[in-house]
Amino acid sequence: MSLMSSLYTGVSGLGSNQRGLTVAAHNLSNVETEGYVRQQMETTDAFYSRFGQNHISPMKLGYGTDVTSVKQVRDVFLDKTYREEFGREGFYRSQYEATVETEDIFGETEGVAFQNYLHGFWTSLQELCKEPDSIVTRSEIIQTATSFIERAEGIYKQIQEYQESLNTQVQVYVDRINSIAQEIFDLNGKIQKIEASGFENANDLRDVRNQRLDELSEIIKIDYKEDAKGVVTVYAENYALVTNDIIFKMDTKPISEETNLIEPYWPVYDNVDVFDFAKLPNAQCDTDIGALKGLLLARGDHVGRYTDKPIEPKKEDFTENGVFDSTSYNAEMIKYEEALEKYQIGVEGSVLVGIEVQFDNLVHGIVTMLNDTFCPNKEVTLSNGEKIMILDQENAPVGMDENNTPGEALFNRKSMPRYTYQNITVIGEGGVPETYGAYVYNQEDPSNNYSLFTIGEIEVNQEILANPSLLPLSDNRGTGDYAIKTCEELLANWQAGWDTVSPTDTSLQNFNGYYTDMLGLLGNNGERFKHLSESQESLVGSVDGQRQSVHAVSSDEELTYIIKFQQGYNANSRFISTVAQMLEHLVTSLGRG
Numbered sequence: 001m002s003l004m005s006s007l008y009t010g011v012s013g014l015g016s017n018q019r020g021l022t023v024a025a026h027n028l029s030n031v032e033t034e035g036y037v038r039q040q041m042e043t044t045d046a047f048y049s050r051f052g053q054n055h056i057s058p059m060k061l062g063y064g065t066d067v068t069s070v071k072q073v074r075d076v077f078l079d080k081t082y083r084e085e086f087g088r089e090g091f092y093r094s095q096y097e098a099t100v101e102t103e104d105i106f107g108e109t110e111g112v113a114f115q116n117y118l119h120g121f122w123t124s125l126q127e128l129c130k131e132p133d134s135i136v137t138r139s140e141i142i143q144t145a146t147s148f149i150e151r152a153e154g155i156y157k158q159i160q161e162y163q164e165s166l167n168t169q170v171q172v173y174v175d176r177i178n179s180i181a182q183e184i185f186d187l188n189g190k191i192q193k194i195e196a197s198g199f200e201n202a203n204d205l206r207d208v209r210n211q212r213l214d215e216l217s218e219i220i221k222i223d224y225k226e227d228a229k230g231v232v233t234v235y236a237e238n239y240a241l242v243t244n245d246i247i248f249k250m251d252t253k254p255i256s257e258e259t260n261l262i263e264p265y266w267p268v269y270d271n272v273d274v275f276d277f278a279k280l281p282n283a284q285c286d287t288d289i290g291a292l293k294g295l296l297l298a299r300g301d302h303v304g305r306y307t308d309k310p311i312e313p314k315k316e317d318f319t320e321n322g323v324f325d326s327t328s329y330n331a332e333m334i335k336y337e338e339a340l341e342k343y344q345i346g347v348e349g350s351v352l353v354g355i356e357v358q359f360d361n362l363v364h365g366i367v368t369m370l371n372d373t374f375c376p377n378k379e380v381t382l383s384n385g386e387k388i389m390i391l392d393q394e395n396a397p398v399g400m401d402e403n404n405t406p407g408e409a410l411f412n413r414k415s416m417p418r419y420t421y422q423n424i425t426v427i428g429e430g431g432v433p434e435t436y437g438a439y440v441y442n443q444e445d446p447s448n449n450y451s452l453f454t455i456g457e458i459e460v461n462q463e464i465l466a467n468p469s470l471l472p473l474s475d476n477r478g479t480g481d482y483a484i485k486t487c488e489e490l491l492a493n494w495q496a497g498w499d500t501v502s503p504t505d506t507s508l509q510n511f512n513g514y515y516t517d518m519l520g521l522l523g524n525n526g527e528r529f530k531h532l533s534e535s536q537e538s539l540v541g542s543v544d545g546q547r548q549s550v551h552a553v554s555s556d557e558e559l560t561y562i563i564k565f566q567q568g569y570n571a572n573s574r575f576i577s578t579v580a581q582m583l584e585h586l587v588t589s590l591g592r593g
Contacts, residue, residue: 010579013572016041020565027553028562035211037072037551039203047398072203075550079210082543083217088538090218090291091281098166098298098351098371103522105158117151118515120144121366122494126250128473129487133400138468145410146460152363156455163352166299167262171252173292174264177236178249180216184209184242188231202230220274221289237274237290239266250274255301263296277301280349297350297399304356305454306364307446308347310339310503340503346503351525358501358518360455365498366511367453373489374472375418376455377441383425385532391419391439397483399470404478406576407439410472412461415450416442 023041025270029038062504109111125143126139131137159463187209209232216222217236223235227244234242241248248269254264264274275296281287288294313332318325347353378392391407398404419439428434445451464470497508501517509517 002090009065010572010576013575014569016065017565017569017572021569024561024565028555028559031553031555035207035214036212037074037203037207037475038553040071040073050222055392071201072206073551074210075547078543078547078550079213082540082547083214083222084286084289085536085540085543087217087219087221087289087291088283089470089533089540091294092529092532092536094291094294095185095298095351096526096533098295099522099529101162102159102351102355103519103526105162106519109318114151114155115515115519117148118512121148122512125490125494126521129491132473132482132487135468138471138473142410142460142465142468142471146465148365148366149458151412152455155355156359159352159356159359160303163258163299163303163356165287166295167260169295170262170264170292170299173295174250174252177216177219177241177292178247180212181234181242181247181249183212184216184232184234187212188244191230206230219290219292221293231551239269239274243518248366251509259302261299261301263301264292272402277345277349280345298352300350300353301346302353304347304350304353304360305449305450305452306357306455308343308353308357309361310336310343312336323415327590341486343369343503351522354439355518361474361499362511362518363455363458364453364513365514367411369498370490371411371418371453373486373493375407375409380424380426380438383427384532388424388426389441389443391441393439393476394477397472397486398473398476399472400480401467401469402483404474404476406472407471408461408472410471411453411458413450413453413457414459418442451555467585 023039027038030465059191097190121144124141128137128141187205191202191205191209194200194205213222213232213234216236220236224232226232231244232242233240233244236250239248241250248266250264251267252264253271255261255263266272266274276294277297279287281289281293281297313329313336315324316328318329318332333344347357374397376392376396377389379387379389381387393406396406398406399408407419412418419441421437421439423435424438425433425435442451444453450457461470473482473486475483494569495510498510499514500506501514501521502506
């Protein structure tokens with residue numbers, strides 16, 4: 001019986017060493033295969049037979065060794081850490097790339113900087129005020145204004161085109177997520193089928209599945225768990241993406257009728273949006289993960305305009321005859337604070353929408369300042385109590401044409417004139433109604449884009465373009481003198497503190513300072529995203545290095561294993577030969593006896 005058990009021992013040794021050679025050779029053949037994880041053979045004692053009992057323990061006879069499994073050498077903790085940090089790197093990289101592209105559009109390092117157009121406008125304005133009755137200087141300011149608007153429109157259009165071009169990348173990401181989900185689902189089925197017997201691990205298929213999880217983790221935040229059957233359930237942004245028996249694919253849809261931008265959503269979950277941007281993503285809540293989320297945040301959900309910027313109510317606007325209306329003021333402050341919170345998330349939180357709003361606000365500010373200086377308005381109250389703005393003809397300069405035409409602003413809206421001339425009735429002195437003709441200002445209405453002095457709706461006044469003498473820079477008293485006060489106001493208003501880049505800033509900037517702050521904020525954000533992206537890249541590399549130290553294949557180590565298993569195989573072969581010779585000798589001896 002002991003000789004037969006010895007044969008079992010030798011045969012099992014041959015089998016386990018042969019399997020070990022196969023595993024080591026498989027590892028060596030995949031040493032350069034991306035995503036391959038080193039495999040390791042596990043063995044255990046084979047069965048025992050009991051042949052007696054002594055006072056210490058049962059008397060057993062072993063029958064060698066069995067191969068229990070060939071498993072992957074992985075560290076689940078490192079996998080989870082890698083995927084989380086890889087997704088965070090993708091989040092910040094997407095925003096950094098959007099910032100770099102936006103900075104290139106403004107051309108500050110390419111020799112076609114918008115700063116040059118801004119400076120050129122200021123220089124032309126100074127020259128105009130030196131010789132306001134010169135047709136040459138008037139023509140120059142008109143040409144400068146034309147170039148200024150054309151360049152502003154070109155930049156704004158490029159930002160919009162880039163913004164819309166990101167739709168393609170969004171769709172690519174969504175399609176890839178769905179494709180990876182299908183691959184993981186298919187791999188789940190194959191792995192479950194192979195491992196159902198309990199005798200084999202589908203290690204190579206598991207390698208492919210882990211690669212897909214790595215790739216998926218860069219695009220979108222995922223959670224996952226594996227059940228006892230080897231099936232992985234995957235969750236994307238807290239919604240099930242892949243389960244044991246179904247795939248929940250996402251799709252894209254237009255955000256609204258007013259924009260061409262698209263967003264991902266879950267058709268199977270009542271069309272809910274994949275991402276919730278009610279709050280800005282942050283590291284503390286682990287919401288700053290996924291290249292797709294970073295891309296959508298950088299792109300924004302609409303085309304930004306200056307009207308997006310909330311304006312804080314002023315107490316003086318709620319004071320009449322020395323009486324302060326605190327109720328109305330507080331109600332407006334509540335609306336402002338709500339609008340400010342939305343602005344900080346939807347505008348300042350987005351690279352492209354933020355720069356669109358800030359840039360449009362700058363152009364709007366320059367255009368309206370010049371128009372209001374050339375054509376000042378005043379507020380009047382109509383007989384019905386309505387308050388309107390009209391051209392202040394008493395203080396407005398006029399053109400130096402034959403008719404001394406008033407009210408010709410330097411810039412117009414393409415679809416709406418600045419003024420409509422009509423008869424109005426106001427309450428005059430002593431409460432007596434007074435009717436006269438007036439240039440009624442067509443005010444800007446945020447709900448009507450055509451009424452706004454916004455980029456795309458602004459043009460240089462075509463009348464002034466055809467006849468520079470219409471530019472209102474002459475005294476309205478008909479003396480032939482130029483309007484000294486208007487020239488002084490033009491220069492002073494350009495240099496005066498005007499607005500802030502952020503609603504929460506307190507120090508007003510002039511136009512040049514505002515533009516510098518705007519580009520500075522963009523650059524600072526770019527540097528921040530770059531730093532975070534590079535830090536994450538370094539961290540991901542470090543974690544991946546730790547992963548590689550665990551599951552990467554070492555050719556030297558595998559060659560050592562091959563030598564070890566070869567020696568073991570040879571030793572078991574010699575052992576079996578020896579046992580066979582002993583059996584042969586025993587049988588021969590018994591035959592002779």
